[in-house]
Amino acid sequence: MFSQSTSAHHTQRAHLLSVLTGIAFSIVICLTLFCIILNVETADVEVFGVRILIAALSSMIVFSSHSLLNSLQDRRAYTLFPKLTWRWFIVFMVVLLTAYVEKSSEQLSRKVMLLWLCITPFVLMTTALLIRSTAVLYYSNPARRRKAVLIWSNSACADLVDSLRHSPLAAVDIVGFFDNRSESRPPSGIERLGNLEDAIEWIVDPETGKVKVDVVFIGMNTKEPPELAEVIEILFDSTATTYFVPESLIFGMPGIQLRELAGKPVLASVETPFIGVTALPKRLVDFFGALIGLILLSPILLFVALCVKLSSPGPVLFKQKRYGIAGKAISVYKFRSMKMASKDAPVIQATIGDPRVTRFGSFIRKTSIDELPQLFNVLKGDMSLVGPRPHAVAHNELYRKLVTGYMFRHKVKPGITGWAQVNGLRGETDTLEKMQARVDYDLYYMQHWSIWLDFVIIWRTVKVLFGDKNAY
Numbered sequence: 001m002f003s004q005s006t007s008a009h010h011t012q013r014a015h016l017l018s019v020l021t022g023i024a025f026s027i028v029i030c031l032t033l034f035c036i037i038l039n040v041e042t043a044d045v046e047v048f049g050v051r052i053l054i055a056a057l058s059s060m061i062v063f064s065s066h067s068l069l070n071s072l073q074d075r076r077a078y079t080l081f082p083k084l085t086w087r088w089f090i091v092f093m094v095v096l097l098t099a100y101v102e103k104s105s106e107q108l109s110r111k112v113m114l115l116w117l118c119i120t121p122f123v124l125m126t127t128a129l130l131i132r133s134t135a136v137l138y139y140s141n142p143a144r145r146r147k148a149v150l151i152w153s154n155s156a157c158a159d160l161v162d163s164l165r166h167s168p169l170a171a172v173d174i175v176g177f178f179d180n181r182s183e184s185r186p187p188s189g190i191e192r193l194g195n196l197e198d199a200i201e202w203i204v205d206p207e208t209g210k211v212k213v214d215v216v217f218i219g220m221n222t223k224e225p226p227e228l229a230e231v232i233e234i235l236f237d238s239t240a241t242t243y244f245v246p247e248s249l250i251f252g253m254p255g256i257q258l259r260e261l262a263g264k265p266v267l268a269s270v271e272t273p274f275i276g277v278t279a280l281p282k283r284l285v286d287f288f289g290a291l292i293g294l295i296l297l298s299p300i301l302l303f304v305a306l307c308v309k310l311s312s313p314g315p316v317l318f319k320q321k322r323y324g325i326a327g328k329a330i331s332v333y334k335f336r337s338m339k340m341a342s343k344d345a346p347v348i349q350a351t352i353g354d355p356r357v358t359r360f361g362s363f364i365r366k367t368s369i370d371e372l373p374q375l376f377n378v379l380k381g382d383m384s385l386v387g388p389r390p391h392a393v394a395h396n397e398l399y400r401k402l403v404t405g406y407m408f409r410h411k412v413k414p415g416i417t418g419w420a421q422v423n424g425l426r427g428e429t430d431t432l433e434k435m436q437a438r439v440d441y442d443l444y445y446m447q448h449w450s451i452w453l454d455f456v457i458i459w460r461t462v463k464v465l466f467g468d469k470n471a472y
Contacts, residue, residue, distance in 0.1 A: 018064045018065060018068075018069050019060075019064050021063060021064065021065075021068065021069055021072070022059070022060040022061070022062075022063040022064030022065070023060060023064075024127065024131065025059055025063040025084075025124060025127065026055075026056050026059040026060045026063065027056075028123055028124060028127045029055055029056075029059045029088070029091065029120060029123075029124070030052050030055055030056050030059075032116065032119060032120050032123050033048065033051070033052060033055060033112075033116050034052065036112050036115050036116055036119070037109075037112055040109060040111055040112050040115075042109055042111070047104070047107045047108065048108070048112070050102075050104075051095050051098075051099060051108070054094065054095050054098050055091060055094075055095050058090075058091045058094040058095070059087075059088075059091045062087045062090050062091050063087055063091075065087070068083060068084075068087070071083055072128060072131065072132060072169075073132075073167060073169045073170070073262075077128075077129060077132065080125060080128050080129075081121065081125050084121060084124040084125055084128060085121040085124075088120050088121055088124060092116070092117055092120075096113070132169070135168075135169050136168045136169065139168055139169060139171040140168070142173075144171060145171045145172065145173055146171060146172050146173070146213075146214035146215050146241075147173055147175050147212075147213045147214050147215070148172050148173065148174050148175065148213055148214065148215035148216065148217060149174070149175055149176055149177065149178065149193070149199075149202075149203065149212075149213045149215075149216055149217070150174055150176070150177035150178070150190065150217045150219070151177065151178045151179070151196065151199055151216060151217065151218045151219065151228070151231060152178070152179055152180075152196065152218060152219045152220075152225070152228055153177055153179055153219045154219035154220070154245065156219065156245045156246065156264070157217060157219040157245045159264060160217065160245055160261070160262065160264045160266070161174055161190060163262035163264050164261075164262050166262075167262035170261060170262045171275075172215060172261070172262075174190055174217075175191070175193075175213065176190060176191040176192065176193035177190050177191070177192060177193065178192075178193055178194055178195060178196055178198060178199035178202070179192065179195065179196070180195045180196055180225055180227070195227075196225060196227035196228060196230075196231060197227055199231050200227075200230055200231055200234055203216065203231070203234060203235070203238070203240065204234055204235075204237070204238050209237075209238075209327075210327075211238045211239055211240045211326075211327075213240060214240060214241060214326075215240065215241045215242075215243065216235060216240050216241070216242045216243070217243045217245055217266070218231070218232070218242060218243070218244050218245065219245050220244050220245065220246045220267075235269075236404065236405070236407075237400055237401070237406075237407055238327075238407055239326045239327045239407055239408075239410050239411060241268060241269070241270075241271050241272065241411065242268070242269040243261065243266040243267065243268050243269075244266065244267035244268075244269070245264075245266050245267075246265075246266075246267060269408075270405065270408040270411060270443055270446060270447070271411070272411040272412055272446070273412070273446060273447075273449040274412060274449075281451055282384065282451070282454070283381075285385065285451065285454065286378050286384050286385050287378075287379065289378070289385050290375045290376075290378035290379040290385065291379060293372075293375050294375050294376070294379070297372060297375075300369070300372070301372060301373075304335055304364060304369055304372070305335070307360050308335050308336055308337075308360065308361075308364075311358045311359065311360040311361065312336075312339055312340070312358050312361075313340065314336055314339070314340040315336060316335065316336060317333050317334065317335065317336060317373055318333070318334045318335065318336040318337070318338075319331050319332070319333055320332055320334070320392060321392075321393050322390035322391065322392060322393060322396075322414065323390060323391070323393060323396050323410055323414075324382055324383070324390065324410070324413060324414055325410060325411070325412060325413045325414075326410060326411070327407065327410045329393070330377070330382040330383070330390075330414075331382075332374060332377060332382075332383070332390055332414075333373040333374055333376060333377060334370045334371060334373055334374065335364055335369065335370040335372065335373060336361070336370075337357055337358060337360075337361025337362070337364055337365050337370045338356040338357050338358065338361055339356050339358060368461075371416055374416045375416070378416065381413075382413070383413055383414050383415060383416065384412070384413040384414070384415045384416075385415060385416055385417070385454065385458060386415045386416070386417055386418060386419075386445075386453075386454040386457045386458060387412050387413050387414050387415025387418055387445075388409040388410075388412065388414055388415060388418050388420070388442040388445070389414060389415065389417075389418050389420065389421060389438075390414035399435050402432055402435075403432065403435050403436050403439050404436070404439075405439060405443060406435075406439055408439075408443055408446070409439060409442040409443065409446070411446065412446055417457060417458065417461040418441070418442060418445060418457065419441045419442065419444060419445035419453075419457055420437075420438040420441035420442055420445075421461065422457050422460040422461055423441055425437060425438045425441060445457075
């Protein structure tokens, strides 16, 4: 249904981080100038007002650089200084040139400008080191680092492991490797956990279905053993992020994306777009969006709760176990729209004219008002405003075996609404083709995510709430 772009998702996330980096350095540059002005008696703040604005805009452009972002992660911190200084000199010349064009350069204090020119590179370097130190401290917590295993190593894998060891901001720890060959393929210090047949049983617990690691690196050579295909098949039905480290570019899983990790090229199979700093804007929108929504909608929530209570015997809220991020079980809340059933009753999707749905329940289902209590799930952090819709556990266990890439949708938090829902895929998924289409839309969302796309989905959700014939 969708073209598989190898770079769109990586480009979007890198662009967001670059912009945030540019904003940080822009603030530092402007604050440095402001502090100098305050400490120079002959300087007039009003004269420098326009210069501060020009400095802010130009520095955001100049410092929003992907190459600079990579340099911040380089273990050789001293390489940062010339790169920061060169970019700062460009910003300074832009400020000076605009003042000359406006014929206001004579009004600028030469002492202020000279101090600003000389002091700012060191302030920028200090800021860069502070950002690095904060990030390293943040990822020093084992809970914030991802565990990885290496399968069928090659020379590129050896370089990758070495780079990861010296790149704490990558937040990836290699716990071991699997290989049929007797010689030690990766650098020394990495434990050999067994051969490829052992990997099939080790990665995913056959009884619980849980994955023991967050990331799997697969070395791709000109001659891959047949057992490697079995390992890839096992990873189809898991939430582990898979990176292909190529010596030969072989595509073995859906949603392959060209990525860069610790400065080394890898092929990722549907990576989550919310890693490290990129998760912050998403979480801020979710938290404040849910909080504001609950406050504004509180009268409606109370009225609906009263109507649900009066419509039929039973609790106001319906709680159901669903799969959240990484396939972990969460309790999802909805206003009850059906008559109470026994605890042992099988989970059956609602259909048109379903006798279990109450009269008031039919109304809140058609308008999706029954989903509003999930704002508490968003506030708690189990769900997001936008993301793949969570399915009942029974449906997950059924479709994960039938739909290719089904479990990849659990690499992100489930959402109250999603890209599939605003494209007509709400309600019953009575055919395998409909479920495959829904999963395709979910994977597309993950590969092309941006804050802007979230806002578009929210707006389109509001538009279809009262006119969607697929909800019942």
